[in-house]
Amino acid sequence: MTTYTKPLPSPDPDTKEFWAACQKHKLIIQRCLSCKTLRWPPRPNCPFCTSPKMQWEGVSGKGTVYSYVVFRRAFLASFAKDIPFVMAIVELEESPRVRLLSNIVGCAPEAVHIGMRVNAVYEDVTPEVTLFKFAPAAGAQAR
């Protein structure tokens, strides 16, 4: 078994529920209980109304590529074998305010474009950690 050498998330009191859900292959997002806005990334207070009251809410994992880059050079040595790879901002269908950063997997970098429909997929990278990524939705238009 090869050791996973890339940086891992460090769950903290504001984020541990999120990463725990990821391990169960579920994407959950904070919703403010005061102004009802969904927010990303997880934080202790609502940036729109400042309320600390929130609940975690499951989302579909469906979204569209809002922006993206293609790495042609590794900035971290542990990503060298992945070159070229795509990192993207994905806007979830539940809210235009929820735009997550992750990788686009399951297609060639050249196929990725803004507006491409994607679904969340999960990679169990270590026994303790699962990362969420995005792959083209069935029938997503390749460019």
Added chain:
Amino acid sequence: MTFLNDKYCIVGVGETEYSKSSGRTTQSLAAEAVRRAAEDAGLDTREIDGLMCYHENDSVQPYVVATDLGMQLTLYMDTPGGGNATEALVAIAASAIESGLAKVVGIYRALNGRSGVRLGGTGGSYVSSRGGGTEAQFWLPFGLSSAPSSYAMFAQRHMYQYGTTNQQMGMVAINARRNASLNPKAVLRTPVTMADYEASRMIVEPFRIMDCALETDGACALIVTSADRAKSLKHSPIHISGAVARLCSPLARWLWAQEDPTDWPGRQAGQRVLDMAGVTRRDIDLVMLYDCFTITVIKEMEDYGFCGKGEGGPFVAEGHIGLDGDLPVNPNGGLLAEAYVNGSNNVVELVRQLRGEVDDGCRGKHTFDRTHCRQIRNAEIGLSAVGLPQGYASALVLRR
């Protein structure tokens, strides 16, 4: 909003050699830059009683530098954070003098940004040294470890929304390299063509290597004091007419949560700094724009109101930003071609431009012959402006 009223000024500037491998400590670099700025002002370093610096990757504490330079300080400060710090510290120095905390304040940035801790590089130190909250856990595991990829992401969106092109970004790089060819201190002194830009190595699409700032070893320093104190010093002072010291927009840590993530905070900073200075954009003779990447120049021109939103690309292509254009940008070559001293070198250049004393190829009087002269004609009022997608901005209006 005119508290500055030209009561405070920059009276000295200095820098070290810029290189890829200084072979020196940041302590040595900082002390040299501060000593040179003091000499430039006509001050003994022991007359400096306030000393401030900033760091992101690499630095040295002011009380260490003060010891080397025989200073007894009543105020010292080292603040974290990058590109918008020089303008902010200049403004804070003025406030500190106004309130009596110090009388003569030195500001420096010293780093071994290439041979030491590389901001844009492949080392892990940059990542571990950031103090930006817990969000890194939502970037790093996916490969975002340094600035080029995050700025490229914003550039891609800007290209999509407004039709900004790689060629327009390339024109920013070409302008920087051309200006740097007239700057003996610059690290990159060879001009480049669009063909060179297009042939340059793709780093993280849509950025090529020429879209990215240098990584540099070096230090810069500035001396701020009151207009009264300046009367007995060597140079005619460069007055601080307006300042925005670290404005931060809502959602600063994740602009992607904005309705429109291409709204950067330079927009708020721009009007504020001009109002404080009591000037309009037409009064500005040259601008220093924080050019960690080509896209930031395009964005800052839009956000500070020199062109419309989304029009930064065509504005560059129309040729306004050259040395004899109506809005000369970064005559030193900026961070893209002179040196990456985290923006401090751009403020140093602005001071020299406003003095009419730029260190180019002219012997004696400036000729404005662009084969060797980079002095901007009749430069009386200048703006140094930063506004970045990390959600923060700083700006200074300086006048002769």
